[in-house]
Amino acid sequence: MPKEKIISKLIPVFRHYGYEGATVSRLSAATGLKKASLYHHFQGGKEQMAEAVLEYISNWIEENVFAPLQSNKLPRDRILAMTKGIDKFYESGQTPCLLAVMSLGEADNLFHQQLEQSLKQWLDTLAQIVEETGVEPQQARQRAEDAMITIQGALVLVRVTKDTKVFQRAIANLPQILLPD
Amino acid sequence: MPKEKIISKLIPVFRHYGYEGATVSRLSAATGLKKASLYHHFQGGKEQMAEAVLEYISNWIEENVFAPLQSNKLPRDRILAMTKGIDKFYESGQTPCLLAVMSLGEADNLFHQQLEQSLKQWLDTLAQIVEETGVEPQQARQRAEDAMITIQGALVLVRVTKDTKVFQRAIANLPQILLPD
DNA sequence: GTCTATATAGGGATAGAC
DNA sequence: GTCTATCCCTATATAGAC
Numbered sequence: 052m053p054k055e056k057i058i059s060k061l062i063p064v065f066r067h068y069g070y071e072g073a074t075v076s077r078l079s080a081a082t083g084l085k086k087a088s089l090y091h092h093f094q095g096g097k098e099q100m101a102e103a104v105l106e107y108i109s110n111w112i113e114e115n116v117f118a119p120l121q122s123n124k125l126p127r128d129r130i131l132a133m134t135k136g137i138d139k140f141y142e143s144g145q146t147p148c149l150l151a152v153m154s155l156g157e158a159d160n161l162f163h164q165q166l167e168q169s170l171k172q173w174l175d176t177l178a179q180i181v182e183e184t185g186v187e188p189q190q191a192r193q194r195a196e197d198a199m200i201t202i203q204g205a206l207v208l209v210r211v212t213k214d215t216k217v218f219q220r221a222i223a224n225l226p227q228i229l230l231p232d
Numbered sequence: 233m234p235k236e237k238i239i240s241k242l243i244p245v246f247r248h249y250g251y252e253g254a255t256v257s258r259l260s261a262a263t264g265l266k267k268a269s270l271y272h273h274f275q276g277g278k279e280q281m282a283e284a285v286l287e288y289i290s291n292w293i294e295e296n297v298f299a300p301l302q303s304n305k306l307p308r309d310r311i312l313a314m315t316k317g318i319d320k321f322y323e324s325g326q327t328p329c330l331l332a333v334m335s336l337g338e339a340d341n342l343f344h345q346q347l348e349q350s351l352k353q354w355l356d357t358l359a360q361i362v363e364e365t366g367v368e369p370q371q372a373r374q375r376a377e378d379a380m381i382t383i384q385g386a387l388v389l390v391r392v393t394k395d396t397k398v399f400q401r402a403i404a405n406l407p408q409i410l411l412p413d
Numbered sequence: 414g415t416c417t418a419t420a421t422a423g424g425g426a427t428a429g430a431c
Numbered sequence: 432g433t434c435t436a437t438c439c440c441t442a443t444a445t446a447g448a449c
Contacts, residue, residue: 204385
């Protein structure tokens with residue numbers, strides 16, 4: 052099986068169960084590969100699998116969230132394009148955020164730097180767009196933070212309420228949060 | 233050791249590591265009790281420990297978050313009192329939310345109903361206060377959801393950025409989110 | 414109520430055949 | 432590249448002395 056295909060099957064396990072809950076048995080079941088085969092592809096074991104998953108997702112976000120943000124359309128349209136990417140990425144809130152999940156327990160010790168960098172990049176990118184609309188840097192930063200807070204918070208609420216409408220309403224608010232009235 | 237004391241020492245382990253990461257060894261270390269002693273107090277094992285922790289926290293919230301909300305002061309003052317409870321409860325964002333953490337992996341299968349009910353109660357309580365200020369029920373509900381989204385999202389951001397100011401700014405916004413202008 | 418010691422299952426990981 | 436078989440360790444849980 053091509054490595055990319057394997058990684059794509061590992062992803063939902065880490066997102067749903069977290070690092071400690073993502074046992075090699077579950078990862079094996081999800082990929083259809085026996086444990087030894089997984090270790091053939093990832094000699095660094097589970098830790099390397101998680102790293103591969105983090106990198107894969109980082110790239111996915113780059114293409115589906117950042118790229119739309121950096122076109123030369125109007126800020127509002129760029130943000131709308133981003134919300135489409137976000138809705139797809141989180142399956143309308145039905146799939147947890149790897150960043151949020153990996154910032155708990157042992158995983159946080161192992162991957163904190165990468166998580167922090169990913170989030171920082173996302174915040175910086177958002178803040179920059181907002182600045183382009185004429186907002187002061189500090190204000191822009193706060194709006195970017197508020198947007199990320201909304202995304203992450205909505206994901207938690209949907210996990211518990213099972214009501215995806217909450218998520219969709221929340222991300223539909225993103226333009227209003229980010230852009231000056 | 234009194235049971236309440238034991239539970240209070242179990243709490244940070246579940247909050248920080250999640251259900252799967254909260255091993256009996258860690259729970260033992262945190263309480264200072266050997267494994268067998270823990271099983272003496274909680275014959276249902278780890279699952280019962282988690283249940284006890286959920287109940288304990290539910291009561292704590294009742295006293296420190298709901299009670300302030302139900303005084304007969306002005307809505308704005310009640311909400312400000314709640315934010316104090318919230319800030320204390322989450323240690324300015326440095327301690328994860330049990331609700332968010334337990335809504336992942338196996339724990340979600342075991343405790344989903346309790347989690348859902350806790351969140352629902354919190355949302356209902358908030359929405360009711362907002363209604364008292366003359367907001368339409370549906371609008372009030374949305375504001376309550378937005379408040380919870382803000383709290384939960386800020387917790388995630390702080391975990392990753394280690395910047396508690398983000399959390400404090402977020403909960404300082406709660407009155408603005410909940411109350412009509 | 415707390416402990417030491419132990420049982421049993423499942424965790425991560427490796428050897429070596431195919 | 433994938434498998435079966437196996438290793439060692441840790442996980443949850445229990446028995447029984449004190």
